[in-house]
Amino acid sequence: MAKSQQSFNKKEKEKKRLKKREEKKKKAEQRRENSAGGDLDSMMAYVDEFGNITDTPPDPTLKKKKIKAEDIEIGIPKKEEGDSFDGDLTGKVDFFDSSKGFGFIIDSRTSDRYFVHVSATLEEIVEGDKVTFVLEKGLKGMNAVQVKKV
Numbered sequence: 001m002a003k004s005q006q007s008f009n010k011k012e013k014e015k016k017r018l019k020k021r022e023e024k025k026k027k028a029e030q031r032r033e034n035s036a037g038g039d040l041d042s043m044m045a046y047v048d049e050f051g052n053i054t055d056t057p058p059d060p061t062l063k064k065k066k067i068k069a070e071d072i073e074i075g076i077p078k079k080e081e082g083d084s085f086d087g088d089l090t091g092k093v094d095f096f097d098s099s100k101g102f103g104f105i106i107d108s109r110t111s112d113r114y115f116v117h118v119s120a121t122l123e124e125i126v127e128g129d130k131v132t133f134v135l136e137k138g139l140k141g142m143n144a145v146q147v148k149k150v
Contacts, residue, residue: 088132090150096127105133105144112142120145 045053089107091114096103101118103125114135116125125131125147133144 088134088146089144090130090132091144093125093127093129093131096125098124098126103127105131105147114142114144115140116144116147121147123147123149125149 044057045055046057048054048058089109091105091107093116094104094106094113096116098118103116105114105116106112107114114133115138116133120136120143130150131147132150133147135142136145137143
């Protein structure tokens, strides 16, 4: 006669598995009984004027600001006449590596930083020099060209 395939260990593991399943069912039933309900109002959250999340709806009697649709600007603001500048820009050489042949110039008006290559300079420049230059569109942004010392 063959022995039963059920060993003591297998029986114990099966009992533990069944016990865990029963405990899980009991916990699920308790959660269902103790739940407050799933209506929409209990799940709503509101954001107040300061950006904090609350469970109370906003007060409709508070003053609301009226905004005209024409005042809303979407996209890049239009350039004003004072923004455009024709002619040479002035700036200071922030960094220049003469062995590699490139550097950066900081514009004195806007504090923007522009790349400069040695081939775009009319005179030899070093760090700290005040220079005039013209901007030209490059592969990775605006480049300073026609760079001269002031």
